[in-house]
Amino acid sequence: MNDLKQKYTVGVDLGGTNTVYALVDETGVIIDKASFPTDTPSADIWADKLASGISEMIARNKLEMQIAGIGIGAPSANPSSGCIEGATNLKWAPPVPLVAMMKQRLKLPVSINNDANAAALGERAYGVAKGLDNFIVITLGTGVGGGVVCNGHLLCGSRGFATELGHITFPFAKGRMCGCGREGCLETIASARGIVTTARRMLAESDTPSSLRQTDTRLLTAKMIAEAAEAGDAIAQAVFNFTGSCLGKAAAQFAAFSDPDAIILFGGVAKAGRLLTEPMAKAFEADVLHLYRGRVKILTSSLCDAEAALIGAASLPLLPSQPK
């Protein structure tokens, strides 16, 4: 019987926009997946919704006896306390004791980690970071986060708040106010919202023809801008050139912190691929200290969008050496 037991975990990716959860097998393959919008009136309603969704999913796959635990990737999660503390893209008042809330509802072991750390673990287990002991993942989505593996260890720090790369400030973001209350965070440039802001400004400041002008600028999305850039739109391409170049300058600083072999873009915005990585690699090489020049690969996640975050989160209950 034992070989049938606890071979599966549930991964939860709590994003600023959507909450995705999935049943994942021991080889990292997603068996079943569902999602709902994160923006619920309270954390309790969110937890109820997630718990009933997970219970249903486990039941419909007849895996009640074979679940090792739930792993949650969430913004500003403290793996030690099991709480979300001070997330800037969620409306719930911190601290939110997610681990306790889910344990109470599901009677299963629950682990939590930063969504970006979960993404890094997912990339290492199944993605482009396979076999790498030194790499940086920059997650680009509603917010911007970082997950860093250095000498084989995930950097968690004293309270699990290491590598908040989205909240490192840069001169290229001068004048842009961040949800955290500070000015100039990388997130104000490289998040989906940051890209839209850049597009709005570029549209306002030039008369260059652009397909983006057909849309009310209040309705623009990063995805629309990426599609326009792919189609050859000059303004949209300039937006991604600027964003990629900023990411390259930021990455040059990050490299001096952890001496990585690769820097990997991850998340919805990273789907823009070469639109971001080409200007990024160029700016990185121009800016970086000679010690790192020509030695760091700039990559995008090879895993499909939310999947790495989910798989990384799902791997949390199985990792004895990571804080839970």
Add this chain to the structure above:
Amino acid sequence: MNDLKQKYTVGVDLGGTNTVYALVDETGVIIDKASFPTDTPSADIWADKLASGISEMIARNKLEMQIAGIGIGAPSANPSSGCIEGATNLKWAPPVPLVAMMKQRLKLPVSINNDANAAALGERAYGVAKGLDNFIVITLGTGVGGGVVCNGHLLCGSRGFATELGHITFPFAKGRMCGCGREGCLETIASARGIVTTARRMLAESDTPSSLRQTDTRLLTAKMIAEAAEAGDAIAQAVFNFTGSCLGKAAAQFAAFSDPDAIILFGGVAKAGRLLTEPMAKAFEADVLHLYRGRVKILTSSLCDAEAALIGAASLPLLPSQPK
């Protein structure tokens, strides 16, 4: 006999100005110490000088049979290759295969690591970082370096070049050219030379009376400026306020990378103590992301000047888990 054997190591602190070496016992106590100026015509002459000095020191203490190895703390040292690669404050053409050069001359095990990493290990073994698993050491001297311990591990990175904190660039250093060829590195502000540059500018740009005006500005040293600040000199105090404030802004960025419990100033310039840490702590709290506010101690090394680097270097041959 065995308990008499290999209880001692030799620590070498290869600084931009002086090379200090010492016999250190297993409890981290320095038994004998000597030094010579680093600025020799070639790396070979330096290695000859060091090897004969170490041999003499071992002989005069009658410890020929009891030396476990030599640990060298050196700028831009690659612990994997045993070479100094691309150090910006040494005149020798990199790479300098120091480990091979010393092994050949001394027939003893030789390990090398970044001088700042050695400092961090020294602080953790015997200094203010005793018992801490998450801290950052910023070394302030001829250059500026960093040693970071995160979740109990020294961050080395892919090739031992992690945490080059002196070469992270900041807007407050705009216009200052660094030895590495880039503009705006922390080193251009917080090194001994950076402090002298700041003093020269402040003296040039104001008419405020200052005891520093009695000295030809070309002969000013960071130590003289620190002494003048201690004695109440307004310009000298403004120099340290500016330097400390810049260090605080830098530390606020570093905190977002490794979530430390303490940030420790180390090295010659750090002897200025409160002159640096007070403006530094103030700027840190004003700038840092809320997650870290009020939670990071700003400290200066409790070990005497070069001692922690020496003791840290001396501990390198004893650390099986660190790259050698």
